[in-house]
Amino acid sequence: MTHYTELDTPAVLIDLDRTEANLKRAQDAAEKVGIALRPHIKTHKLPYFARRQVDLGAVGITVQKLGEAEVMADAGLTDLLLTFNIIGAAKLKRLKALHDRVTIRVVADSADCVAGLAATFTDATRPLGVFVECDTGMGRCGVQSPAAAVELARKIIAAPGLAFAGLMTYPAAGKYAEAARWLGEARDAFAAAGVDLPAITTGGTPDIWHMDDAARVATEYRPGTYIYMDRSQVAAGAATFDDCALTVLATVVSRPTEGRAIVDAGSKALTSDLLGLVGHGHVVEFPDAKVVGLSEEHGTLDVSACARKPRIGDVIRIIPNHCCPVTNLFDRVNLIRDGELVETVDVAARGRVD
Amino acid sequence: MTHYTELDTPAVLIDLDRTEANLKRAQDAAEKVGIALRPHIKTHKLPYFARRQVDLGAVGITVQKLGEAEVMADAGLTDLLLTFNIIGAAKLKRLKALHDRVTIRVVADSADCVAGLAATFTDATRPLGVFVECDTGMGRCGVQSPAAAVELARKIIAAPGLAFAGLMTYPAAGKYAEAARWLGEARDAFAAAGVDLPAITTGGTPDIWHMDDAARVATEYRPGTYIYMDRSQVAAGAATFDDCALTVLATVVSRPTEGRAIVDAGSKALTSDLLGLVGHGHVVEFPDAKVVGLSEEHGTLDVSACARKPRIGDVIRIIPNHCCPVTNLFDRVNLIRDGELVETVDVAARGRVD
Numbered sequence: 001m002t003h004y005t006e007l008d009t010p011a012v013l014i015d016l017d018r019t020e021a022n023l024k025r026a027q028d029a030a031e032k033v034g035i036a037l038r039p040h041i042k043t044h045k046l047p048y049f050a051r052r053q054v055d056l057g058a059v060g061i062t063v064q065k066l067g068e069a070e071v072m073a074d075a076g077l078t079d080l081l082l083t084f085n086i087i088g089a090a091k092l093k094r095l096k097a098l099h100d101r102v103t104i105r106v107v108a109d110s111a112d113c114v115a116g117l118a119a120t121f122t123d124a125t126r127p128l129g130v131f132v133e134c135d136t137g138m139g140r141c142g143v144q145s146p147a148a149a150v151e152l153a154r155k156i157i158a159a160p161g162l163a164f165a166g167l168m169t170y171p172a173a174g175k176y177a178e179a180a181r182w183l184g185e186a187r188d189a190f191a192a193a194g195v196d197l198p199a200i201t202t203g204g205t206p207d208i209w210h211m212d213d214a215a216r217v218a219t220e221y222r223p224g225t226y227i228y229m230d231r232s233q234v235a236a237g238a239a240t241f242d243d244c245a246l247t248v249l250a251t252v253v254s255r256p257t258e259g260r261a262i263v264d265a266g267s268k269a270l271t272s273d274l275l276g277l278v279g280h281g282h283v284v285e286f287p288d289a290k291v292v293g294l295s296e297e298h299g300t301l302d303v304s305a306c307a308r309k310p311r312i313g314d315v316i317r318i319i320p321n322h323c324c325p326v327t328n329l330f331d332r333v334n335l336i337r338d339g340e341l342v343e344t345v346d347v348a349a350r351g352r353v354d
Numbered sequence: 355m356t357h358y359t360e361l362d363t364p365a366v367l368i369d370l371d372r373t374e375a376n377l378k379r380a381q382d383a384a385e386k387v388g389i390a391l392r393p394h395i396k397t398h399k400l401p402y403f404a405r406r407q408v409d410l411g412a413v414g415i416t417v418q419k420l421g422e423a424e425v426m427a428d429a430g431l432t433d434l435l436l437t438f439n440i441i442g443a444a445k446l447k448r449l450k451a452l453h454d455r456v457t458i459r460v461v462a463d464s465a466d467c468v469a470g471l472a473a474t475f476t477d478a479t480r481p482l483g484v485f486v487e488c489d490t491g492m493g494r495c496g497v498q499s500p501a502a503a504v505e506l507a508r509k510i511i512a513a514p515g516l517a518f519a520g521l522m523t524y525p526a527a528g529k530y531a532e533a534a535r536w537l538g539e540a541r542d543a544f545a546a547a548g549v550d551l552p553a554i555t556t557g558g559t560p561d562i563w564h565m566d567d568a569a570r571v572a573t574e575y576r577p578g579t580y581i582y583m584d585r586s587q588v589a590a591g592a593a594t595f596d597d598c599a600l601t602v603l604a605t606v607v608s609r610p611t612e613g614r615a616i617v618d619a620g621s622k623a624l625t626s627d628l629l630g631l632v633g634h635g636h637v638v639e640f641p642d643a644k645v646v647g648l649s650e651e652h653g654t655l656d657v658s659a660c661a662r663k664p665r666i667g668d669v670i671r672i673i674p675n676h677c678c679p680v681t682n683l684f685d686r687v688n689l690i691r692d693g694e695l696v697e698t699v700d701v702a703a704r705g706r707v708d
Contacts (some may be wrong), residue, residue, distance in 0.1 A: 008444045008708050042650065064651045084618070084651060085607040087667055090362045109608055112666040140652055141608040141616050162632070184616060254440040254463055254495040262495050268682055268707055272626040296396065296679060297418045297438065297707075298494055312466040313441055328622055328683070331705050351685050353622055353651075354362050 002341040004334065005042075005315050009251040010265040012326060012333040016342060018245035019049065019227050026208060026226050027056045033215040038062050038081055040203065040224030043324045045349035046333075047075030049227060060103070062203070062222045066094050073102045080104045081201070083133070083222070085113045085141065085167060091354075092120040105129035107168050109142050114155045114162070121161030125301075129165035130156045131201065134186065136179035136269065137172040146186035150193045153224065157195070166199030166219075171235060173206035176213055183217045206236040230323040231282050232275040241282060246333075247317035248281070248326065250299065252310045259304035263317060267294040268329060273322040280346025281318040286310055291318065355589075356695040358688065359669050363605040366680060366687040367671065370439025370696060372599035373403065373581050380562060380580050382408045384559045387569040392416050392435055394557065394578030399703035400687075401429030403581060414457070416557070416576045420448050427456045429702065434458045435555070437487070437522060437576070439467045439495065445708075446474040449482075459483035461522050463496050468509045468516070475515030483519035484510045485555065488540065490533035491526040500540035504547045511549070520553030527560035527590060530567055537571045556589040559583075560590040584677040585636050586629040595636060600687075601671035602635070602680065604653065606664045613658035619672060621648040622683060627676040635672040640664055645672065 004013050018288050039053045040062040050061050050072055060079030062071045065340040069080050079102070086095050086106055098104045100122070108114045108130050121128045133151045135142030143149050149167060156164040166188055171179030183200055190197040202214050203222030211221055225232075228246035229239035250265035270280050272294060280291040280299065286306050295299035299318070310316060320326050327333060328350050336343045358367050391671045393407045404415050404426055404582040406436040407421040414433030423434050433456070440449050440460055452458045453475070462468045462484050475482045486503045489496030502506045503521060510518040521540055525533030537554055556568050557576030565575055579586075582600035583593035604619035624634055626648060634645040634653065640660050647654035653672070656661050664670065674680050681687060682704050689696045 006440075010707050087605055087618075088362075109610060113607075135610055139614070140610075140647075140649065140654060142610055144610060204470055249440055253441045253467075255496060256463060256489055256494075256496055260493070263440075264708075267625075267627065267679060271621075272628070272679075273436045275623065276627070295493075295494065300494060312464055324627075325621060329705065330707065351683065352685065353364050354620075 003339055004336050004341060007249060007341070008166055009249050009315065010269040011249045012330045013247045013249050013336050014333050015245045016226070016335050016337045018243060022227055022229060022243060022245060023053060023056055026223060027300060028060070029209065029211050030221060031057065031210045035211055035215040035218060038201065038220050038222045039227070040222050041072060041349065043224040043227055043327065045327050045347045046345060047072060047348055048345055049319060050075070052078050059220070064090065065352055065354060066091055066098070067354055068349045069098055069104060070094070071349040071352060073098055078102050078215065079106040080133065081222070082106045083170070085109060087113060087116060092116055096120055099124065099128055105131065105165050107133040108152065108156070109133040111152065114152065118159035118162055124161040126296060127161055127163035129163050131165045131168035132156070134167050134169045134182065136169045136182040137175045138170055139172070140170070142169065146182070146189035146329065149186050150189050150195055153190070153195055158292045164198070166197055166201065168201045169344055171202055171204055171207070172203060176207040176210045181215050187217060205233055206238050208238055211322045225324060228323040231275060231319050231321045232277060233331070235277055240318060244319045246323045246326065248320055250316055250318060252314040252316065253311055255310070255312055259302060261289070261301040261303045261310045263299040263301060264297065264318065265299045266297045268297065269326070270294060270318060270320045271322060271325040273325055275321050277321050281320050284317040286316065356606065357693055358603060358690050358695060361603060361670065361688060361695070363603050364623040365603045366684045367601045367603050367690050368582070368687050369599045370689055370691045372597060375582055376583060376597060376599060377407060377410055380577060381412070383415040383563065385411065387566045389565055389572060390574040392555065392574050392576045393581070394418070394576050395422060395426060397578040397681065399681050399701045400699060401426060401431065401702055402699055404429070404431050406446055413574070419706055419708060420445055420452070421708055422703045423452055423458060424448070425505040425703040425706060427452055432456050435523070435576070439463060441467060441470060446470055450474055453478065453482055459519050460487065461485045461487040461562050462510070463487040463508065464511055465506065468506065468513065472513035472516055478515040481517035483517050485519045485522035486510070488521050488523045488536065489560040490523045491529045492524055492657065493526070494524070496523065500536070500543035503540050504543050504549055507544070507549055517553070520551055521631045522555045522557065525556055525558055525561070527558060530561040534567055534571050541571060559587055560592050564594055569653060579678060582677040585673050585675045586631060589631055595673060598673045600677045600680065601638060601673055604670055604672060606666050606668040606670065609664070609666055613656060615643070615655040615657045615664045617653040617655060617670065618651065619653045620651045622650045623680070624648060624653065624672060624674045625676060625679040625683065627679055628654050629675050631675050635674050638673065656701055
């Protein structure tokens with residue numbers, strides 16, 4: 001038996017009981033309101049948890065990159081939604097190869113994107129499902145109006161190798177009502193145009209406990225971070241620190257002043273993501289400590305408010321602001337139960353940026 | 355022959371002519387003012403460039419983690435300075451194993467750290483060189499006064515397996531004069547105490563062209579970023595965009611509005627490091643574009659100021675704010691000369707966080 005405190009640092013710890021509770025709570029909530037769950041694997045990047053999500057009732061998984069889709073298909077996952085515009089010959093070829101062996105569907109938000117897919121799949125033995133991505137307030141990708149969604153859907157329907165799968169959005173955090181209104185207007189526009197709208201998929205962990213609102217218009221929900229939760233989700237009210245399953249284990253390597261402690265986890269372990277927060281993480285053992293600065297390999301803690309101060313050699317756990325990019329920085333993560341190491345697993349889809 | 359525009363995106367491009375010019379310029383500047391150069395490999399993480407730096411005249415290399423030291427030792431580098439406090443039994447054992455096969459020296463800023471080293475190396479056949487790290491204004495690790503530096507040096511000298519190697523600092527950017535003053539006072543304190551001070555090592559690319567100032571007190575300079583340069587170094591006045599050798603190649607995947615373009619390089623390609631800057635990078639082909647937002651896989655560009663707008667499918671190069679963590683996000687980088695791919699190399703020390 002290896003206790004987590006015996007692991008070399010920095011390291012990522014995943015509490016298995018917390019992940020299981022987080023997965024079940026979301027699956028139960030989805031079933032209660034009658035919406036399908038299609039978790040985004042970008043948070044964990046592990047076939048281990050993707051399979052568990054499907055076992056618990058998820059209809060399939062969501063991926064953001066072809067590389068992630070390839071890893072998950074290799075691991076036996078069979079129903080994938082790739083929520084990214086696939087552009088260019090190299091990627092279209094890889095998509096075609098994936099489509100030949102699993103159910104994979106994609107998104108498009110422009111005629112250019114649809115044209116590339118249409119040319120690639122024109123002689124496919126079964127059509128490629130394509131969702132129209134809608135910008136419901138995020139200000140990222142997506143068509144800008146319900147009328148534009150109908151117009152692009154018609155282009156998909158007109159392409160021999162493609163099938164119109166529905167509408168997809170990633171709503172801005174906290175703007176679930178605005179997103180639902182947009183999608184409701186889109187549903188009306190499709191009905192008025194006489195175009196069948198097979199599905200509406202939305203997502204986001206910050207508003208996961210408003211899935212009942214989402215379910216009034218959407219048929220599918222794609223949360224990612226909910227499996228681990230993190231400091232940003234605590235700030236959004238979607239979790240408590242006791243729900244947070246991922247921590248970065250670090251060692252106190254310096255105490256240069258009474259108020260300062262330096263740990264061996266910097267931006268290469270915790271990332272520089274702020275997500276609107278002040279500070280870079282929550283220290284489990286020293287909740288009054290503030291992670292005030294990160295350089296690549298150093299984390300700087302202000303410990304002046306701590307009654308008991310960390311000492312050199314102390315091992316601490318930090319809940320990061322954003323857990324998803326953290327799992328992209330470590331080749332392996334450590335699965336923990338009751339403080340003991342259960343298994344160290346490779347982060348199979350880490351670094352699959354293309 | 356493969357032109358860089360044919361590579362799948364996102365990808366890291368390294369312009370070999372620019373790296374060579376950057377390396378030579380710094381080596382020449384160091385030789386001119388009579389200071390030894392010991393480049394930090396955390397920027398490139400490649401034995402390929404570490405060897406080139408030594409071939410050009412560097413006295414050895416600097417690493418930040420034991421894992422980086424192990425990779426470089428395996429690749430044949432023989433003189434390493436590890437500028438990080440080594441704490442804990444597991445790491446001390448790895449340090450001892452490295453010391454058995456290469457010249458490796460470390461730093462310490464506390465009696466606790468020195469005690470761990472002393473206990474590990476007490477029966478070493480040759481002593482371990484230990485620098486005292488000094489906090490000359492960075493507010494990170496380091497003893498807080500010249501007197502404390504002398505005191506800690508005495509502890510190192512008193513340990514049978516250790517040898518006092520000198521003083522080490524990483525000065526805050528732009529505060530080279532302050533750091534030099536601190537180190538000058540320390541030199542005086544050592545002289546007054548009758549303690550031999552073998553070397554003073556300092557560094558930092560932001561102030562690299564003030565090496566003449568550094569050379570008045572320091573004997574060695576440890577720049578890292580100078581090999582590639584980046585947007586933060588341009589902002590610091592240490593480089594121009596034409597000196598920047600590392601770019602992230604990205605594809606425009608969406609043009610949702612007249613003023614917005616989305617590329618397939620987000621924080622998992624460019625990192626979220628701001629380093630005090632506004633925006634997340636400089637777009638070579640569209641210098642009037644602003645990289646206004648990053649999510650993990652999307653970069654959001656405001657292209658409203660561009661006379662010619664990017665189109666879907668366009669391939670662009672982005673100079674990141676901070677090149678060092680970018681090379682930690684990619685398994686491979688592409689070495690380019692005159693626009694053509696020379697070689698794709700594994701980033702050997704990527705992810706070596708412990």
